[in-house]
Amino acid sequence: METIQYLALDQLHESPFNPRRTFTGIDELAANIVAEGRIHQPILVRPRSDGVGFEIVFGHRRVRAARFVDFASAPCMVRDMTDAQSRSAQVAENLQRADVHPLEEAEGFMSMIENDGLDADDLAAKFGKSRTYVYNRLKLLDACPALRNAHLTNELGTEATILIARLPSADLQEKALEYIEQDAQARLDNGGKISYRRIQTLLSERFSLDLSEAIFDVADAELLPEAGSCTDCWKRSGNAPEFADIVELRNKVDGQRSGSLRSGADVCTDPDCFAEKKRVHLLRVVPRLPQAASPIAIESEPPEQRAEPVVTEDDTSHGDAHRAPGSTADSVASSGDEDQEVPTPASATKPARAQQRRKSIDADATPATLASRSRLDLLKRVRERALATERSAFDLRLVAKFVCESIAWRHRATLEGLYDCGIGNLASHIDVMHPSEVALFLLDCAIAANVMVGEDDVEEKPAYLLAAADHYQVSTPLLQRRTDKRTQSQTIKGDF
Incomplete structure (x- = not known):
């Protein structure tokens, strides 16, 4: 039978297994001990393996408070315990404490898994907790340093920290x-x-x-x-x-x-x-797509890097200047047999003529045509890269700027007032927006186009604004009545 005995505080040593690292309210506990004149609940200790003093199993706060008020001894229960039993008792004790931080609780669970051959299911059964509770506590240990700090400083609650800690990196x-x-x-x-x-x-x-x-x-x-x-x-x-x-x-x-x-x-x-x-999937599949599968044929390299096809011309009306050096026609000419017809394979003639046509078109093309052709080629190569990647914040902002610059000035003025960014600063304001704000901005662009009404469109129904109001369940009785009255008036005029 265990008995309670008073042990000198200098004989009591901290447990290396105790997961608890934060000890709050020591001064309040010390004041209570002084007021009561003693420690009510005994401290559980076990003999140290080196024979020097005792190791605290649980009761660390009480020992700290007793030392704070200069008590010489404390009531203790001495029990022979293995390391595994000590760890189990400490975790069980901490589970009953409201002020134990969940991260420390998780460290206690992990200590038993690593040292005592238990798994999460064993811990759930041992301490009467659900599997989800134990697994979620252990998941806290996967939190990155920044996330741990946010949790320790109470910026994030335990449940929210667990949500983020579940992300795999x-x-x-x-x-x-x-x-x-x-x-x-x-x-x-x-x-x-x-x-x-x-x-x-x-x-x-x-x-x-x-x-x-x-x-x-x-x-x-x-x-x-x-x-x-x-x-x-x-x-x-x-x-x-x-x-x-x-x-x-x-x-x-x-x-x-x-x-x-x-x-x-x-x-x-x-x-x-x-x-x-x-x-990886797109890189596998896209090269095998048939030509008709995409409205834009994506070329693998820029035109300036492609090898020029050999021109083999059987139409002598263009003169010898169009013949490629070393061609069949040159060989025949050098032999002196000018009346012999030069055979030209169809596979060689077709690209040669296409090359001739391209050169002819390039010679007659305006600077704008050449610039457009170059930009189209760049568009194809950009699109090829974009097709193989996820949409990003850059894409969203680029679209937002395009929409912003495309809308009429009076609608842009509505947006400038809405975002309070000053005249002409809307596009640069997009650069500092969070992606979720950019998405909202695009919505604003759509519905802002129905706000400022001109003389020519006063009778038009604000379709986008009404659709958004209906989706977000915003009441529009006044606007709807005006729209209905205009519709009724137009119907009456039509009847006459």
Whole structure:
């Protein structure tokens, strides 16, 4: 039977296994000990292997508080325990504490996995936790340094940190963290802190993909050998317990689920790998496409780098100057037999004549025609590269600038007022926009075109503005009544 005995504080030593690294509220605990005159709950210790003193199993805060108020001893229960038993007791004790940081809890779980031969399922059964709880705690240990720091400083809650930590690389996690921090709306729903729901939506939109929409064979393990097949990949939502919320979300009945959240067992959580597989697939498939499959025939090299075909001309009306040196015609001429007809293969005659026509066209072409031809060739080569890559923020901004410069001045003035960027500064303002803001800007361009009304279009229905209002469920009774009255008036006039 264990007995409680008072041990000198200088005989009590910190445990090397204790996952707890932060000790808060020591001064309050010390004040309570002084007020009570003693420590109520005994400290669990075990004899040290070197025979010198005792190792604290749990009760580290109480020992620190007792030292803070210069107590000489503390009540202790001495128990012979193995390292594995000590680790288990510490984790069990910490699970009952509200002030233990989840990262420290995760480190305790990992210590038992690495040292005691247990797995996550064993830990779930041992401590009465769900598999998802244990796997999610362990996933915190995959957080990159920047993400850990955001969690430790309470900038991110545990659930939000787990969402980001599930991204398979430190680079992706850092990108996600930056993406979220730049999104002002993420803080609106949570009193200035980053909203979990907004983070969930952003990560689903930007850092997950639906495998059912892949243009490549997701079961092909040879497409990208180092990654293997998507169906067997641990980054597929259906293959890892920590993604249980994504799998269950599809069947969850909780009001109307946001359509922007990808769910189910076939969600890819590695957009970089997905993009690389798509690129490799396109490189395989695009060269084999038939000529009719694309309205633009993409050439493999610029015209100036192509070898000029040998001109073999059987039409003597153009003179000898058009004959290629060393040609059959030259050989016949040198032999003196000028009446002999020179045989010219059809395969050689056709490109030769095409070359003649090109030279003739080039000679008569205007500078604008030549410039257009050069730009068309550049367009084909740019499009070939763009076809093999994912759409990027650059693409979005380029389209936004084109739209901005294409709209009428009065609509551009509406946008300049909306974005408060000053006259003539709208295009440069696009360069500092986040991609999500650029997408919103394109929407603004479409609906702003229905705002300023001229004398000639006062009777036109603001179709884009009304469509957006209907989609976002914004009431438009006044505008609708005016539109209906104009329609009714036009009908009446038509009747007469």
